[in-house]
Amino acid sequence: MRIVVLAGGIGGARFLRGLKQAEPDADITVVGNTADDxxxxxxxVCPDLDTVMYTLGGGIHEAQGWGRADETFTVKEELAAYGVGPGWFGLGDRDFATHIVRTQMLGAGYPLSAVTEALCDRWRPGVRLVPMTDDRVETHVAVELDGERRAVHFQEYWVRLRASVPALAVVPVGAEQAKPAPGVLEAIAEADVVLFPPSNPVVSIGAILAVPGIREAIADADVPVVGLSPIVGGAPVRGMADKVLAAVGVESTAxxxxxxxxSGLIDGWLVDEVDEAAVPAVTDAGIRCxxxxxxxxxxxxxxxxAAAALELAQEVRA
Amino acid sequence: MRIVVLAGGIGGARFLRGLKQAEPDADITVVGNTADDxxxxxxxVCPDLDTVMYTLGGGIHEAQGWGRADETFTVKEELAAYGVGPGWFGLGDRDFATHIVRTQMLGAGYPLSAVTEALCDRWRPGVRLVPMTDDRVETHVAVELDGERRAVHFQEYWVRLRASVPALAVVPVGAEQAKPAPGVLEAIAEADVVLFPPSNPVVSIGAILAVPGIREAIADADVPVVGLSPIVGGAPVRGMADKVLAAVGVESTAxxxxxxxxSGLIDGWLVDEVDEAAVPAVTDAGIRCxxxxxxxxxxxxxxxxAAAALELAQEVRA
Structure with a gap:
């Protein structure tokens, strides 16, 4: 079975670990979000690609969900001693090595997709991990700070500001000019099923879908597309999906x-048992739920x- | 007293520490070798600039003479896990931070001299440390390996090969096109004395003198120029000066x-007591010894x- 998964960071990575357990023989291509790079x-720094790679490769800090296990922070402390910031982004020494290798390879002219493949040579995540694009895309979030409206990088919104102020707009800058990375459209075209894990629908899966060609390829492919709700009981399971959903005018409900x-994009949708009441409305919209x-x-x-999502895909196909 | 010192790595840095003790109120400008970058x-990576900076700033690994005290090697181990080399160059985590800051500033368009000044804001070495040039100069060493003649970077000759094969030629690649960094010629013109510490006469002081304008400025300046022999009893006190001296056809003697x-360049020369026999010949060559x-x-x-060198400079001046 050939499965394509669009994935953000922690949620996508953990879902993939479950999917691999549910379908150990599946041929899984992960299209990773790079808009929070x-x-x-x-x-x-490619936080989402690394979270997938470390999680599936056994290097993740389990409790934290991102970054490396057994991490130390000597480089960061030294950078602070030089007065060089930002200090709000927690890069550890092990993690730094990944970014150094990546930056060196990019500087030598390799596209991000080739770099990611090379990094995965070490981690052997058991999936094919492909960035959504080799081009630079960066999600910016418009916020009001001290009475002034300004755009901040998504990481600044999320890590520094801890999503404590409303997101007025969310823009994947550069997405319009970006091309899908080599292999992305081919994997979708050859897939038996496409899954949307419970990743952020705006800044993770939404950013991937914002790369021209990807949304269309998924919508046009003659395969079941099944998603899992990241919203349970009216709130995101983790992260700040509610804040960025509000910015695009979407309620935080499953x-x-x-x-x-x-229904033009997804064929099936899983909601949590606490959201059972949502099933009829989703079904009425033409999405099997x-x-x-x-x-x-x-x-x-x-x-x-993951097994339930594949089962739902099977129903859609039948 | 305004003193200009041309300095390589360990020898230059340690000499400078002595000079600062001997003349605590002196205004010292260090022209640092960057040809082993x-x-x-x-x-x-700028090994000589960093060795001077760390030594005078209290961050040096004392026993080793280079690199940082209390160093760890997590980043290096991780790079090795990615299969990324070279493994023969011992960069520690603390040291990495210096190179990250430097590379980021260079990438942002700052010249190496400005970057060095910014790094010294932290280390406060008590001297003005200026790279010999903001341009890229790299000493290459011609060697015969496995029957084939090829050129290796000086660091590869010194650190990887441990100077275990003869140096057939030593070339500061790029020096001819390089310009002295801002402040170098001015410091020489305004100096009361110029000192050559017991640094390597070929790959350290020789590389600095190879930048067009520096040798001429020193030779033409109306100030005493005094050197200290790095060769004691027919052998370098440390390092591989003998190997690279042979490459330029100079015997390893004081x-x-x-x-x-x-005598067109230096006015005074200090030799070790064991080399007392060399004094008459040097004196005959017009160099006070x-x-x-x-x-x-x-x-x-x-x-x-350092005090003896300044005393000799005083004699020259008188």
Missing amino acids: IHLFGLK EAVALHYG RAVPLMMRDTDATARM | IHLFGLK EAVALHYG RAVPLMMRDTDATARM
């Missing part, structure tokens, strides 16, 4: 997110979610 | 190095060497 200290994607437990408490629970 | 992992610089203890055993001993 950021240049820090002159280095190219139903509203399904309708935001729309089912309520199942959607909390990724551990890999077993997550594998059951 | 190297790009590693996409980062700009006398031969003095004559290599020549004296034999004093030249082993930098500790800062006190080094301060006495």
Whole structure:
């Protein structure tokens, strides 16, 4: 079975771990979000790609969900001693090595997709991890700070400001000019199923879909497309999906997110059992919907979610 | 007193520490060798500038003579796990931060001299440290390896090969096109004395003198120029000066190095007491010469060497 998964960071990575357990023999291509990439200290940092790579490769800081296990922060402390910031982004020494290798390869002319493949040579995530694009896309968030409206990098909104102020607009800068990375459209065209994990519908999956050609390829492909709601009981399971959904005029409900994607894009939608009441409305909108437990408490629970998504895809196909 | 010192790495840095003790109120400008700079992992590494900065700023690994005290090597281990080399160059985590800051500033368009000044804002070395040039100069060493003649970067010759094969030629690539960094010629013109510490006469002081304008400025300045022999008893006190001296056809003796610089450049020359026999020949060549203890055993001993050099400069001036 060939599965394509669009993935953000923690949610996408953990879902993938469950999916691999549920379907160990599947051929999985992960289209990773790169719109939250950021240049820090002159280095190219790809938080979502790395979270997928570290999680599936066994290098992740489990409790934290991002960054490396057994991490130390000597480089960061030294940079602070030089007065060089930002200090709000927690890059550890092990993590720095990844960004140094990536930046060196990019500087030598390799596209991000080739760099990601090279990094995965070490991590062996058991999936094919492809960035959504080799071009630079950066999600900016418009906010009002001290009475002034300004745009900040998504990481600044999320990590520095901790999403504490409303997101007035969310723009994946550069997306319009970006091209899908090599292999992305081919993987979608050859897929047996496309899955949207419970990743952020705006800044993760939304950013991937904003790369011209990707949304169209998924909508036009003759394969079931099934998503899992990142909203449970009216709130995001983790992260700040509610804040960025508000910026695009979408309510933070399992139903509203399904309708935001729309029946032109997704064929199936899983909501959590607490959101069972949303099933009829989603179904009425032409999206096959089912309520199942959607909390990724551990890999077993997550594998059951993945199995339910594949089962729903099977129903769609039949 | 305004003193200009041309400096390589360990020898130059330790001499400077002695000089500062001997003349605490002196206004010292250090023209640092940058011809052993190297790009590693996409980062700009300036071993000699850093050795001076760390030594005078209290951050040096004392026993080793280069690199940072209390160093860890997490980043390096991770780079090795990615299969990214070279592994033969020992960059520690603290040291990496310096190279990250430097590379980021260079990437933002600052010249190396401005970057060095910014790094010294943290280290406060008590001297003005100026790279010999803002342009890229790299010493390459011609060697025969496996029957084939090829050129290697100086660091590869010194650190990887440990100078274990003869140096057939030593070329400061790029020096001819390089311009002295801002402030270098001005400092020489305004100096009361110019000192050559017991640094390598070929790859350190020789590389600095290879930048067009610097040798001429020193030769033409109406100030005493005094050097200290890096060769004691027919061998370099440390390092591989003998190997690279052979490449330029100079014997490894205190006398031969003095004559290599020549009376057109230096006015005074200190040799170690064990080389007292060299004094008449150097003197005959028109260079005032004296034999004093030249082993930098500790800062006190080094301060006495610096004082002897300044005393010799005073004699020249009189």
